[in-house]
Amino acid sequence: MSIGVIGAGAFGTSLAISLAAAGRDVVLWGRDAAAMAEMQSARENARRLPGAGFPERLTATGDFAEATAPDTLLLSVPMQQLETLLTDNAGTLAQKSLVACCKGFSLRTGEGPVSLISRILPQAQAAILTGPSFAADIARGLPTALTLACGDKESGRRLQEQLSTRNLRLYRTTDVTGAELGGGLKNVIAIASGVVIGAGLGESARAALMTRGFAEMTRIAQALGARPETLAGLSGFGDLTLTCTSTQSRNYRFGQALGRNEEFAAGTTVEGAATARAMLGVAERHGAEMPITRAVTAIIAGELDVGAAMDQLLARPLKEE
Ligand SMILES: NC(=O)C1=CN([C@@H]2O[C@H](COP(=O)(O)OP(=O)(O)OC[C@H]3O[C@@H](n4cnc5c(N)ncnc54)[C@H](OP(=O)(O)O)[C@@H]3O)[C@@H](O)[C@H]2O)C=CC1
Numbered sequence: 001m002s003i004g005v006i007g008a009g010a011f012g013t014s015l016a017i018s019l020a021a022a023g024r025d026v027v028l029w030g031r032d033a034a035a036m037a038e039m040q041s042a043r044e045n046a047r048r049l050p051g052a053g054f055p056e057r058l059t060a061t062g063d064f065a066e067a068t069a070p071d072t073l074l075l076s077v078p079m080q081q082l083e084t085l086l087t088d089n090a091g092t093l094a095q096k097s098l099v100a101c102c103k104g105f106s107l108r109t110g111e112g113p114v115s116l117i118s119r120i121l122p123q124a125q126a127a128i129l130t131g132p133s134f135a136a137d138i139a140r141g142l143p144t145a146l147t148l149a150c151g152d153k154e155s156g157r158r159l160q161e162q163l164s165t166r167n168l169r170l171y172r173t174t175d176v177t178g179a180e181l182g183g184g185l186k187n188v189i190a191i192a193s194g195v196v197i198g199a200g201l202g203e204s205a206r207a208a209l210m211t212r213g214f215a216e217m218t219r220i221a222q223a224l225g226a227r228p229e230t231l232a233g234l235s236g237f238g239d240l241t242l243t244c245t246s247t248q249s250r251n252y253r254f255g256q257a258l259g260r261n262e263e264f265a266a267g268t269t270v271e272g273a274a275t276a277r278a279m280l281g282v283a284e285r286h287g288a289e290m291p292i293t294r295a296v297t298a299i300i301a302g303e304l305d306v307g308a309a310m311d312q313l314l315a316r317p318l319k320e321e
C-alpha cells in the first residue's frame with residue numbers, strides 16, 4: 001500500500017517518516033526539485049526537520065506525477081497555499097482520496113481545507129488529519145493521538161486503518177467542520193497566549209485566556225453546525241492545550257514576540273495570523289462574537305497595543321460563565 005505526501009515541510013516529512021517506518025511505501029513530494037534530490041540522497045530533510053533520518057520505504061522526489069500515483073494523498077502545504085495547489089493540479093487530484101494536513105481558514109473565501117477540497121474537486125474523497133502533534137515528536141517516534149475527520153463513514157474507517165501507526169493513534173469522526181475549526185482556531189488562541197506570557201501578564205491570565213478562547217471556539221463552531229464534543233476532543237481542546245503552553249509552537253512563539261515587541265523570523269509558518277482575519281469575516285456573516293480573535297487581529301495589524309487589547313477584553317460586560 002503506498003501513500004503520497006504533497007508538501008515537504010516539517011509536518012509532511014514527519015508523517016512520511018512515521019508511515020514509512022510502519023511499513024507503508026511513501027513518496028514525499030516538494031516543489032524544489034534540487035532540494036528533494038538532496039533530501040533523497042542525504043536521507044534527511046535537513047532544512048525543515050533536521051536530525052530525523054528517513055526509513056528505507058520513504059522516497060523523496062520533485063516529480064509530482066510520481067508522488068501523486070497512489071490513491072491516498074496527504075496534502076501538507078500551508079493553508080493559504082492549498083487553493084492554488086488544488087486548482088493548478090485539478091486534473092491529477094480529481095479522483096483521489098485527499099487528506100488535508102493543514103490547519104486554518106482561507107483568507108480569500110473563509111473556507112477550511114476540507115471545504116476547499118470539496119468545492120474545487122467534488123469527485124475527490126476529502127478528509128482532514130489534525131490534532132496535538134509536533135512534527136519533531138512524530139519524527140522521533142514519540143506517541144501522538146490525532147483526529148481523522150471524514151464526512152463519509154466508510155472512507156473514514158479505511159483512512160484510519162491506512163494512516164494509523166505505532167506512534168500515530170487516529171480517532172475517527174464524521175464532524176469535519178468541528179475538526180477544521182478546532183485545528184484552525186487553536187492557533188489564534190495560541191498567538192494570544194504567547195502575547196499574554198510575552199507581555200509578562202502571568203500564567204493565571206493565560207489560563208483565563210485559554211478557557212475563554214475555548215468558549216469562543218465552541219460558540220462559533222456551534223453556530224456553524226459543528227458538534228461541541230468534537231471541539232472538546234483532540235482536534236480542539238487537545239491541540240489548544242499543547243499549542244498554548246509550548247515554546248515548540250510557532251504560533252505561540254510569534255505571540256510571545258508580539259508581547260515583547262520583538263521581531264519574529266520572517267518566512268516562518270504561522271497559520272493563526274491569517275486564520276484570525278479569515279474567521280472574523282466568517283463570524284460577522286454568522287452574527288457571532290469572537291472578541292479574542294478580534295483582539296489578536298488588531299494586535300498583529302499594529303492597530304492595538306497589548307495593554308489596550310487587555311483593557312478592551314476586561315471592559316466587556318460582566319456575564320454568566
Ligand atoms: N510543524 C508541525 O509541528 C505541524 C504542522 N501542522 C500543519 O502543517 C501545515 C504545514 O506546516 P509545516 O509543515 O509545519 O510548515 P513548514 O514551514 O515546515 O513547511 C512548509 C512547506 O510547504 C511548502 N510549500 C509552501 N507553499 C507551497 C506550494 N505552493 N506548493 C508546494 N509546497 C509548498 C514549503 O516549500 P519550500 O520549502 O519550497 O518553501 C515547505 O516545504 C500547516 O498548516 C501546519 O499548521 C500540523 C501539525 C503539526
Ligand SMILES: O=C(CO)COP(=O)(O)O
Binds near residue numbers: 131190242248
Ligand atoms: O499544530 C501544531 C501542533 O499540533 C504545530 O503548531 P505550530 O504551527 O504553532 O508550530
